[in-house]
Amino acid sequence: MNxxxxxxxxxxxxxxxxxxxVYGVKICIKSNRKSFFEEIKKQLYKTIPVxxxxxxxxxxxxxxYLNAVENNLYEFCVNDENLGKATKATILEVFDSxxxxxxxxxxxxxxxxxxxxxxxxxxxxxxxxNSLQGKTTLVTELVKKGALYYxxxxxxxxxxxxxxxxxxxxxxxxxxxxxxxxxYAVETLGGRAGSERIPxxxxxxxxxxxxxxxxRWKPKFLTAGQGILEIIPHVISIRNNTKFAIKTLNKVAKxxxxxxxxxxxxxxxxxxxxxxxxxxxxxxxxLDC
Amino acid sequence: MSQIPVARKEGLVIQEMPDEVLVxxxxxxxxxxxxxxxxxxxxxxxGKKSVVEISKLLGNSVSEDLVWLAIDQLSEKNLLESxxxxxxxxxxxxxxxxxxxxxxxxxxxxxxxxxxPTSVLAVVSCGQxxxxxxxxxxxxxxxxxxxxxxxxxxxxxxxx
Numbered sequence: 001m002n003x004x005x006x007x008x009x010x011x012x013x014x015x016x017x018x019x020x021x022v023y024g025v026k027i028c029i030k031s032n033r034k035s036f037f038e039e040i041k042k043q044l045y046k047t048i049p050v051x052x053x054x055x056x057x058x059x060x061x062x063x064x065y066l067n068a069v070e071n072n073l074y075e076f077c078v079n080d081e082n083l084g085k086a087t088k089a090t091i092l093e094v095f096d097s098x099x100x101x102x103x104x105x106x107x108x109x110x111x112x113x114x115x116x117x118x119x120x121x122x123x124x125x126x127x128x129x130n131s132l133q134g135k136t137t138l139v140t141e142l143v144k145k146g147a148l149y150y151x152x153x154x155x156x157x158x159x160x161x162x163x164x165x166x167x168x169x170x171x172x173x174x175x176x177x178x179x180x181x182x183x184y185a186v187e188t189l190g191g192r193a194g195s196e197r198i199p200x201x202x203x204x205x206x207x208x209x210x211x212x213x214x215x216r217w218k219p220k221f222l223t224a225g226q227g228i229l230e231i232i233p234h235v236i237s238i239r240n241n242t243k244f245a246i247k248t249l250n251k252v253a254k255x256x257x258x259x260x261x262x263x264x265x266x267x268x269x270x271x272x273x274x275x276x277x278x279x280x281x282x283x284x285x286x287l288d289c
Numbered sequence: 290m291s292q293i294p295v296a297r298k299e300g301l302v303i304q305e306m307p308d309e310v311l312v313x314x315x316x317x318x319x320x321x322x323x324x325x326x327x328x329x330x331x332x333x334x335x336g337k338k339s340v341v342e343i344s345k346l347l348g349n350s351v352s353e354d355l356v357w358l359a360i361d362q363l364s365e366k367n368l369l370e371s372x373x374x375x376x377x378x379x380x381x382x383x384x385x386x387x388x389x390x391x392x393x394x395x396x397x398x399x400x401x402x403x404x405x406p407t408s409v410l411a412v413v414s415c416g417q418x419x420x421x422x423x424x425x426x427x428x429x430x431x432x433x434x435x436x437x438x439x440x441x442x443x444x445x446x447x448x449x
Binding site: 085097229247253 | 302304306307308309310311313315318320321322323324401402403404405406417418421422423424425443
């Protein structure tokens with residue numbers, strides 16, 4: 001139990017604001033202190049790794065308030081919900097997470113899956129998984145082997161079933177401690193980020209298992225229905241936009257392979273995955289769909 | 290007890306696929322994947338056909354037990370208008386499967402289900418700040434809990 005209900009929303013004396021529209025989600029960000037507001041604006045480009053519009057006089061559905069309050073503390077509200085006070089670094093961290101998840105949940109004409117994504121020879125490998133399942137580790141290894149980086153957090157799928165890049169900084173754990181994330185630009189790993197929408201070649205539903213080392217890797221092939229069923233728990237907007245999400249996933253599942261398997265260490269597993277992809281995925285173009 | 294099963298249609302998002310049907314229940318936020326046999330039975334539950342008639346539609350050699358096995362699962366998943374179960378016939382699923390036998394020419398009916406996640410808006414990632422005066426939740430995954438104290442010290446969402 002870690003909920004603290006603070007009733008008073010933080011709406012007083014807010015002088016600075018920026019209005020943005022990302023994937024059709026209209027958001028206004030407000031602050032009462034200019035220097036803090038400038039830091040927030042800088043962070044926006046890190047939080048949202050895709051082009052977005054700044055707009056004037058829009059009616060925003062989501063208003064984020066980040067205000068400096070007493071004793072070097074900062075306060076954060078989303079609409080009427082007060083998320084509490086903390087240090088500047090903590091508030092910016094929570095803001096980063098909230099902003100991204102708001103966009104993911106309410107994006108128009110896009111389905112956001114919690115997943116790692118890379119491109120291999122023109123098609124996407126999507127690895128849907130919860131936090132702490134090693135998405136970033138596996139994505140990092142695939143990038144080191146030449147895959148184009150699309151995201152370590154979200155697969156952004158459009159209504160025609162194509163994946164768009166969401167190339168935020170890779171958030172690696174295990175450097176400071178088991179849980180703290182340290183951000184790296186994909187270029188520092190010798191990789192590159194993709195910039196085009198691409199069709200999906202493979203969905204891999206996997207989880208790390210210590211000591212997993214098969215003689216020959218034989219993942220279980222899932223039917224489209226079984227696959228979508230297993231992907232649904234990773235769809236951020238499934239409750240808000242069920243019909244669109246399922247229709248979109250069905251389009252993707254018609255053309256992609258969906259497999260399920262345990263995996264071992266990411267470095268060795270990345271080779272198995274690439275070999276499997278090259279053997280099983282059809283490379284004929286389906287960009288005309 | 291009525292033996293005229295009726296498929297539920299309200300409050301569901303239905304996606305037809307070549308050999309299966311995916312059903313999302315908007316009331317329970319659960320998704321169900323019906324294999325070919327259970328999908329056939331479900332679609333045949335139009336409130337007009339009896340279990341015997343549905344079994345004949347599936348094929349002459351198909352036993353009533355196979356249809357009942359499908360109906361039992363569909364009913365359990367709340368995909369029928371009213372409850373119908375094998376137990377009301379004094380039969381268990383195991384007994385029904387045994388009776389149908391391995392020689393069945395049709396795949397056994399099967400309905401797989403999974404629950405959708407709750408809204409993630411109030412959730413921060415594992416490793417992020419929580420507790421203290423922050424009104425945020427750690428993700429509902431194993432080994433990721435807040436080390437902070439509500440109203441006390443701020444902590445992080447972290448595992449054991």
